[in-house]
Amino acid sequence: MLELIICSLVTILPDYLLRRQFQGKRWGDQINFFTVWYELRWGITLCAMLTISLITIVFYYHPTTSSVASFFRTVTILSEAGGRVEEIYVENNQRVQAGDPVFRLDSSRQEAARETALRQIGEADAALTLAQSDRAAAIGTLDQARAAYRQTFEDLERRRTLQERGSTAVSAQEVQSLENELDVRQGALDAAEAGVAAVDATISVLLPAQRAVAEAALEQAEVEIEKLTVYAGTSGTIEQFTLRKGDIVSPVLRPAGILVPEGAGQGRFQAGFPQISAQVIRPGGVAEIMCVSKPFTVIPMVITDVQDVIAAGQIRPSDRLADAQFQGAPGTVTAFMEPIYEGQTDDIPPGSRCVATAYTNNHDRLDDPDLSTGRWIFMHVVDTVGVVHAAGLRIQSILLPLQTLVFTGH
Structure with a gap:
């Protein structure tokens, strides 16, 4: 409508003034509802052509969209394991700092596991003390076996010496008996040495390994106990937190609440412009937004980035080939x-719905000395007609409260 009014001022109005001045035709006489289409045919035709051209230029080089929002990230409050709530440290809508405890689950099972690990460590220490006593006994047995072996060996050597001298006091049977006894003493000595080695292995290898296993079990139990206390991973505000003592929390089915990070969505807006504007929307461009949560205000913005892809074209690997005819909505060009x-x-709540208009700025290109005259005039026209959308956005910001509160009743 605004474009039509502007175009009629330079087409239909001059046509009427010329016919009145030179032909003497007046409204309601020669020019009425039935003859106006013929009398002002030149002005009406030019107005239609100019209006269509103006609308095309305005909407292409100065695109507008109502798909604007300040999206923000939320963090789900979850525990690593399921369980029953034992203690709660925060309330709903409370601000927390990173590292603050939120709630704690029941840890009776983990406490029992920690107590068991502590008892196993004590058992390993007691076994080590007992093994030290066993080692002393084994060493005593070893000394006894060595002494018996030495005594038998000396007796055998003495009798062999007498036998070699031809003494009749020593018989061959007696020597054979001592040799057999010496073999028995050697076996007892080997068994005593093996017993000492076994006790040493128990002290140096087995019992330390058992104690290490118990210490690992204790550390695991303490880690599990620590995990039962859920902490805030970032600073923010607790939302939708209705947890009470005795509730069951599951990391899959029943989250405890939502944490909105501090500063999430502040000062950054995402706008989805039509795909036909993909060649116009560029980083560094100027735009304006008007948000429902802040009426009567038009805020100048700068486009900091443009998403390289269109979200509507994304696919996920599956067992079916993607067909282009089932792509769905065409999608938009996302600008930040x-x-x-x-x-x-700062006073616009994150998640607010807004309307945005982007403007094409050819100011720097107009200073190019190699620019042709026709191109120079066209760029001037493009920059000038941006005022149409700027005026429309401001009119919309003024009418928004009336439209929202009176006509829609929300």
């Missing part, structure tokens, strides 16, 4: 915007 002046969007 920030306020030109700091602080202008």
Whole structure:
């Protein structure tokens, strides 16, 4: 409508003034509802052509969209394991700092596992003390076996010496008996040495390994106990937190609440422009937004980045080939915007719905000396007609409260 009014001022109105001045035709006489289409045919035709051209230029080079929001990330409050709530440290809508405890689950099973590990460590220490006593006994047995072996060996050597001298006091049977006894003493000595080695292995290898296993079990139990206390991973505000003592929390089915990180979505807006504007929307471009949560205010923005892909074209690997005819909605070009002046969007709640208009700026290109005259005039026209969308956005910001509160009743 605004474009039509502007175009009629330079087409239909001059046509009427010329016919009145030179032909003497008046409204309601020669020019009425039935003859106006013929009398002002030149002005009406030019107005239609100019209006269509103006609308095309305005909407292409200065695109607008109502798909604008300040998206923000939320963090789900979950425990690593399921369990029953034992203690709660925060309340709903409370601000927390990173590392603050949120709630704690029942840890009776983990406490029992820790107590068992502590008892196993004590058992390993007691076994080590007992093994030290066993080693002393084994060493005593070893000394006894060595002494018996030495005594038998000396007796055998003495009798062999007498036998070699031809003494009749020693018989061959007696020597044979001592040799057999010496073999028995050697076996007892080997068994005593093996017993000492076994006790040493128990002291140096087995019992330390058992104690290490018990210590690992203790550490695991303590880690499990620590995991039962859920901490805030980042600073923010606790939302939708209705947890009570005795509730069951599951990391899959029943989260405890939501943590909105501090500063999430502040000062950064995402706008989805039509795909036909993909060649116009560029980083560094100027835009304006008007949000429902802040009426009567138009905020100047700068486009900081443009997403390289269109979300509607994404696919996931599956057992079926993607067919282009089932792509669905065409999708939009996502642009990221920030306020030109700091602080202008601080009072806009994250998640607010807004309307945005982006403007094509050819100011730097107009200074190019190699620019042709026709191109120079066209760029001037493009930059000038942006005022149409700027005026429309401001009119919309004024009418928004009336439209929202009176006509829709929300």
